Amino acid sequence: xxxxxxxxxxxxxxxxxxxxxxxxxxxxxxxxxxxxxxxxxxxxxxxxxxxxxxxxxxxxxxxxxxxxxxxxxxxxxxxxxxxxxxxxxxxxxxxxxxxxxxxxxxxxxxxxxxxxxxxxxxxxxxxxxxxxxxxxxxxxxxxxxxxxxxxxxxxxxxxxxxxxxxxxxxxxxxxxxxxxxxxxxxxxxxxxxxxxxxxxxxxxxxxxxxxxxxxxxxxxxxxxxxxxxxxxxxxxxxxxxxxxxxxxxxxxxxxxxxxxxxxxxxxxxxxxxxxxxxxxxxxxxxxxxxxxxxxxxxxxxxxxxxxxxxxxxxxxxxxxxxxxxxxxxxxxxxxxxxxxxxxxxxxxxxxxxxxxxxxxxxxxxxxxxxxxxxxxxxxxxxxxxxxxxxxxxxxxxxxxxxxxxxxxxxxxxxxxxxxxxxxxxxxxxxxxxxxxxxxxxxxxxx
Ligand SMILES: Cc1cc2nc3c(=O)[nH]c(=O)nc-3n(C[C@H](O)[C@H](O)[C@H](O)COP(=O)(O)OP(=O)(O)OC[C@H]3O[C@@H](n4cnc5c(N)ncnc54)[C@H](O)[C@@H]3O)c2cc1C
Ligand SMILES: NC(=O)c1ccc[n+]([C@@H]2O[C@H](COP(=O)([O-])OP(=O)(O)OC[C@H]3O[C@@H](n4cnc5c(N)ncnc54)[C@H](O)[C@@H]3O)[C@@H](O)[C@H]2O)c1
Numbered sequence: 001x002x003x004x005x006x007x008x009x010x011x012x013x014x015x016x017x018x019x020x021x022x023x024x025x026x027x028x029x030x031x032x033x034x035x036x037x038x039x040x041x042x043x044x045x046x047x048x049x050x051x052x053x054x055x056x057x058x059x060x061x062x063x064x065x066x067x068x069x070x071x072x073x074x075x076x077x078x079x080x081x082x083x084x085x086x087x088x089x090x091x092x093x094x095x096x097x098x099x100x101x102x103x104x105x106x107x108x109x110x111x112x113x114x115x116x117x118x119x120x121x122x123x124x125x126x127x128x129x130x131x132x133x134x135x136x137x138x139x140x141x142x143x144x145x146x147x148x149x150x151x152x153x154x155x156x157x158x159x160x161x162x163x164x165x166x167x168x169x170x171x172x173x174x175x176x177x178x179x180x181x182x183x184x185x186x187x188x189x190x191x192x193x194x195x196x197x198x199x200x201x202x203x204x205x206x207x208x209x210x211x212x213x214x215x216x217x218x219x220x221x222x223x224x225x226x227x228x229x230x231x232x233x234x235x236x237x238x239x240x241x242x243x244x245x246x247x248x249x250x251x252x253x254x255x256x257x258x259x260x261x262x263x264x265x266x267x268x269x270x271x272x273x274x275x276x277x278x279x280x281x282x283x284x285x286x287x288x289x290x291x292x293x294x295x296x297x298x299x300x301x302x303x304x305x306x307x308x309x310x311x312x313x314x315x316x317x318x319x320x321x322x323x324x325x326x327x328x329x330x331x332x333x334x335x336x337x338x339x340x341x342x343x344x345x346x347x348x349x350x351x352x353x354x355x356x357x358x359x360x361x362x363x364x365x366x367x368x369x370x371x372x373x374x375x376x377x378x379x380x381x382x383x384x385x386x387x388x389x390x391x392x393x394x395x396x397x398x399x400x401x402x403x404x405x406x407x408x409x410x411x412x413x414x415x416x417x418x419x420x421x422x423x424x425x426x427x428x429x430x431x432x433x434x435x436x437x438x439x440x441x442x443x444x445x446x
Pocket of ligand 2: 142169170171172173174175177192193194195199200225226227228256257258259305306307336337338339
């Protein structure tokens with residue numbers, strides 16, 4: 001079968017661009033080895049935020065302890081999991097049907113290149129003028145004794161019952177988000193992190209505040225400990241031992257130590273596509289060293305954050321390139337959020353980077369204390385803004401329950417170089433978080 005373009009993978013890095021190309025008259029196929037729609041839809045963002053919902057509500061209620069509410073309800077995990085299946089399970093077929101309306105073929109199976117114009121999926125060969133590698137990442141497995149006894153994010157998002165106790169190896173995005181959910185659902189949670197802090201990449205003060213808040217709720221943190229082995233015990237529990245000599249026991253052990261690119265078995269060496277340990281190497285047109293082969297999304301070796309919005313952006317960009325637009329890719333600022341309780345978020349230049357530069361200044365606005373009653377007693381809510389010498393906003397870090405919404409409101413302020421008047425000449429609803437924070441920021445802009 002001959003196509004104009006074949007995407008390998010069907011996640012956000014693939015299907016947005018595939019749709020644009022098909023609607024422009026190209027003959028397009030997606031090859032998918034697992035569930036159509038990829039990680040975010042089936043095993044990532046969507047399922048996570050659904051399971052986080054009641055935990056987030058309980059966290060909000062917790063702010064009223066002692067000022068109006070005594071107790072918080074319990075999460076009935078099996079019911080919540082049934083709801084997750086009801087909402088998430090149909091999404092994959094739904095997307096497949098939507099893509100078929102545009103005439104896009106979906107080929108089920110694992111793709112492997114045999115030459116730059118040909119892949120095999122099972123016993124069948126498919127040819128295309130151009131290919132897009134959009135195969136994403138999978139959970140890493142620590143190379144330790146007992147690695148096979150550990151579970152990953154996909155297992156967690158399908159747990160029929162919440163285990164009574166859990167150890168998370170690592171304190172990155174997934175460990176911190178899932179630990180918050182597991183704790184709210186009644187599990188006794190322990191995190192073991194090799195480094196000396198959690199949420200690497202987020203503002204150090206705010207990450208520490210999240211650790212302090214989670215610790216106050218009863219989650220245990222152990223830093224500077226590298227997990228060296230996991231052993232099954234006779235009592236059905238697992239022992240997790242660290243190289244530093246500590247030992248922890250739990251009913252369930254999560255390996256949340258990162259993700260690795262899905263490039264094995266793709267035949268990249270056969271056709272000479274260059275890659276490194278982080279993924280497929282591309283130029284500023286997301287083109288590999290083999291000219292008719294592009295890469296998109298998490299599988300790219302890149303400094304830009306591996307997130308759904310960046311995968312989507314890259315997918316749209318590749319469609320434009322394949323339709324003849326010669327412009328290199330330029331990324332706008334990328335907001336990132338850790339859906340911990342409380343949430344943390346970041347966009348643009350970080351306060352840590354700004355502190356190392358003479359031309360940037362950092363100003364902290366602790367808006368949770370100023371507006372504590374309007375803001376649901378979220379007393380630690382705060383924002384650090386980064387300004388350049390023209391007093392334009394170039395970055396921000398936030399902590400607080402509404403950080404994910406506030407950070408989005410800052411994206412155009414940065415991208416469009418808003419002035420103070422640009423903000424003050426607009427009317428925002430009040431009392432809302434963005435309606436409080438944006439006018440505060442306006443006071444610091446030129
Ligand atoms: C638990 C979790 C939570 C997350 N939460 C968030 C969040 O809140 N916000 C956010 O922005 N991002 C989040 N992410 C990251 C987000 O899911 C990814 O950035 C996004 O899914 C990347 O899209 P992609 O299309 O590049 O890869 P994927 O969605 O992983 O798609 C790649 C697809 O390729 C398929 N594939 C691989 N190899 C082959 C092959 N040889 N042949 C055929 N098919 C193949 C895979 O089966 C997969 O379906 C989360 C990730 C995880 C794991
Ligand atoms: N909200 C979001 O946007 C979101 C949520 C989840 C995942 N993601 C994506 O998934 C990626 C992977 O997330 P992740 O949490 O698995 O990885 P991560 O890289 O964020 O964190 C892994 C942590 O494990 C630690 N670690 C490594 N080896 C260890 C050992 N032997 N013992 C103890 N600790 C060890 C590391 O020091 C690190 O802190 C993210 O980078 C992001 O791209 C995004």
